[in-house]
Amino acid sequence: MVGRVIVVTSGKGGVGKTTAVANIGTALASMDKKIALVDADIGLRNLDVVLGLENRIVYDIVDVVEGRARLRQALIKDKRFPTLSLLPAAQTREKDAVSPGDMIKLCEELKGQFDFIIIDSPAGIEQGFKNAVAPADMALIVTTPEVSAVRDADRVIGLLESMEKSEGKLIINRVRTRLVDRGDMLSIEDVLEILSIDLIGVIPEDENIIVSTNKGEPVVNNGNAPAGKSFLDIAKRILGEDIPISLHTEKESVFSRLLRFIGRKGE
Amino acid sequence: MSITIKGERNYLVVRIDKPIESEDLDNLRTQLIKNRYFLSKGKLLIKYAGESIPLGQVQSLINVLGELEDVEILGVLTETTIPRDEGNAIVIKRTLRSGQSINYNGDVIIVGDVNPGAEVIAEGDIIVIGALRGIAHAGAMGDRDAIVYALEFSPTQVRIADVIARAPEKVKGDIVPEIARIEENNIVIETIIHGGIR
Numbered sequence: 001m002v003g004r005v006i007v008v009t010s011g012k013g014g015v016g017k018t019t020a021v022a023n024i025g026t027a028l029a030s031m032d033k034k035i036a037l038v039d040a041d042i043g044l045r046n047l048d049v050v051l052g053l054e055n056r057i058v059y060d061i062v063d064v065v066e067g068r069a070r071l072r073q074a075l076i077k078d079k080r081f082p083t084l085s086l087l088p089a090a091q092t093r094e095k096d097a098v099s100p101g102d103m104i105k106l107c108e109e110l111k112g113q114f115d116f117i118i119i120d121s122p123a124g125i126e127q128g129f130k131n132a133v134a135p136a137d138m139a140l141i142v143t144t145p146e147v148s149a150v151r152d153a154d155r156v157i158g159l160l161e162s163m164e165k166s167e168g169k170l171i172i173n174r175v176r177t178r179l180v181d182r183g184d185m186l187s188i189e190d191v192l193e194i195l196s197i198d199l200i201g202v203i204p205e206d207e208n209i210i211v212s213t214n215k216g217e218p219v220v221n222n223g224n225a226p227a228g229k230s231f232l233d234i235a236k237r238i239l240g241e242d243i244p245i246s247l248h249t250e251k252e253s254v255f256s257r258l259l260r261f262i263g264r265k266g267e
Numbered sequence: 268m269s270i271t272i273k274g275e276r277n278y279l280v281v282r283i284d285k286p287i288e289s290e291d292l293d294n295l296r297t298q299l300i301k302n303r304y305f306l307s308k309g310k311l312l313i314k315y316a317g318e319s320i321p322l323g324q325v326q327s328l329i330n331v332l333g334e335l336e337d338v339e340i341l342g343v344l345t346e347t348t349i350p351r352d353e354g355n356a357i358v359i360k361r362t363l364r365s366g367q368s369i370n371y372n373g374d375v376i377i378v379g380d381v382n383p384g385a386e387v388i389a390e391g392d393i394i395v396i397g398a399l400r401g402i403a404h405a406g407a408m409g410d411r412d413a414i415v416y417a418l419e420f421s422p423t424q425v426r427i428a429d430v431i432a433r434a435p436e437k438v439k440g441d442i443v444p445e446i447a448r449i450e451e452n453n454i455v456i457e458t459i460i461h462g463g464i465r
Binding site for chain 1: 362363364365366367380382383384400
């Protein structure tokens with residue numbers, strides 16, 4: 001088995017990297033792929049919390065790198081998805097506890113056992129980012145339709161290009177159709193015009209994400225969540241399926257539509 | 268005199284244009300001591316005109332300045348200016364992304380976009396066959412005849428020689444090639460209908 005290494009990165013913080021890693025990983029695992037999720041955000045780990053695996057951590061990535069634990073011991077198997085494992089970050093250390101060389105070595109070992117290794121990159125473009133990106137074959141760049149996030153994504157794409165990481169794909173997260181329609185938010189086209197890279201998925205703003213993050217249950221488990229459906233689509237596209245990109249939206253009830261209609265009349 | 272002093276916003280620039288004569292150093296010392304108040308900002312940046320100045324002289328200048336009280340030397344820079352060569356141009360066939368910059372001592376032609384957060388600095392003209400959304404500085408060494416041209420002209424800022432302009436707020440949809448040049452100390456931006464750039 002030779003797995004592919006995918007890094008999820010963004011430059012700006014808070015755009016949904018960790019959510020994307022958790023959900024794309026879970027989606028791929030639900031399709032019976034063997035998945036290792038690697039949290040490279042040493043010192044500010046989150047991925048374990050979002051996955052609801054926090055209380056099962058014994059060893060972490062720094063323990064493996066420094067030889068205190070073997071990789072097998074540090075990998076946490078998710079009981080809900082037998083093919084999903086997490087390599088957690090250390091919380092009490094800093095980014096320089098791991099080097100890009102360490103990450104490459106680690107991923108080489110993981111590649112033999114998993115179909116996909118998905119790395120959650122920290123925000124920023126410093127050491128942590130360099131660690132996360134070093135072993136990657138493919139990069140998923142997450143942005144939101146905001147000028148600042150797009151600017152940072154552009155910077156990161158430039159850095160990836162200069163490192164000759166050829167395959168970069170874009171995820172646009174937290175899109176609010178109503179704001180876009182009103183011209184108050186950048187549209188998908190606006191974002192693509194600046195970033196000019198391939199789009200692999202668009203995720204709508206979805207309250208289910210907040211609920212699922214707090215519960216530690218990825219939103220792809222929730223068949224009704226628009227964001228969950230969108231992450232499933234991305235997973236399928238990673239596997240090579242040709243699914244046209246569309247924005248999933250929540251079905252609006254007649255009542256809320258009526259309310260909106262009345263509201264608009266009043267404007 | 269081979270040494271001149273000029274005040275910048277937060278520091279003084281001590282510039283060596285020609286090899287230093289020994290009396291220049293004495294003059295400089297008396298001048299600095301006399302103008303202590305002027306100096307009280309205390310921060311100095313030394314610039315010297317490249318290889319024509321022997322390094323020993325730069326060193327002795329640093330020594331003279333270092334002896335003075337309340338003086339901090341911020342740094343020493345060489346200013347090697349390569350004269351603008353007509354027809355010296357570089358072609359860049361990619362998009363400049365945020366954080367990337369091009370600095371060239373001639374004309375710069377970019378086949379691609381210049382994104383917000385990217386900058387192009389040229390001693391000559393800047394021509395963007397694409398969208399200019401970042402910063403462009405043409406005639407960076409003082410050539411006021413330099414121009415900036417782009418197929419889609421919506422830069423964050425345009426500078427030509429020592430003149431700076433912000434791009435006007437644009438209504439979306441009217442994408443036409445435009446050109447910026449200096450006219451009477453202002454940067455003017457014109458639409459290109461047809462014909463050449465000049």
